[in-house]
Amino acid sequence: MANQYSKTKLQKFKKAIEQKMGSVSNEVDTIKEGLGPASNKQGGVTPDSIYSVHMADAGTDSHEQEKNFMLMNRGSDYYKNLEIALERIAEGTFGVCKICDDLIPEERMMEVPNATKCVGCKEKEKLGLT
Numbered sequence: 001m002a003n004q005y006s007k008t009k010l011q012k013f014k015k016a017i018e019q020k021m022g023s024v025s026n027e028v029d030t031i032k033e034g035l036g037p038a039s040n041k042q043g044g045v046t047p048d049s050i051y052s053v054h055m056a057d058a059g060t061d062s063h064e065q066e067k068n069f070m071l072m073n074r075g076s077d078y079y080k081n082l083e084i085a086l087e088r089i090a091e092g093t094f095g096v097c098k099i100c101d102d103l104i105p106e107e108r109m110m111e112v113p114n115a116t117k118c119v120g121c122k123e124k125e126k127l128g129l130t
C-alpha cells in the first residue's frame with residue numbers, strides 16, 4: 001500500500017487550496033480591471049500604440065501595464081498549479097513524492113500545493129544525481 005495522506009488531511013488541503021484559488025482569481029480580476037481604463041485611454045492596446053506611448057513619455061503608463069500583465073500571467077500560472085493540485089487530491093497522488101514514494105511534509109504541501117517531489121529528491125535532482 002503506497003503512502004498517502006488521510007482523507008481528513010486531504011480535505012484540509014483541498015479547503016486551503018480552494019481558498020488560495022479564490023484569492024488568486026480576485027487578484028487577477030483586480031489587475032484586469034486596472035488594465036481596462038488604461039488601455040481605453042490609449043485607444044486600444046495594439047503593439048503599435050504601446051510602442052508609441054513608450055517612446056513618447058518614457059512610458060510610465062505602459063511600464064505599469066507591462067508589470068500588471070506580468071503579475072496577471074504569474075497569477076494565472078499559479079491558479080493552474082492549484083487546479084493541478086486539486087486533481088492530484090482527486091487521484092490520490094497528492095503529497096506523495098513521485099520518485100521515492102514518501103509523503104511530502106504537510107507544511108511543504110501547504111506552501112507548494114503542486115509539489116510532486118520531496119525536498120530530498122528535488123535536491124538530488126538539482127545536483128544531477130537522479
Ligand SMILES: [Zn+2]
Binds near residue numbers: 097098100101102122
Ligand atoms: Zn522523494
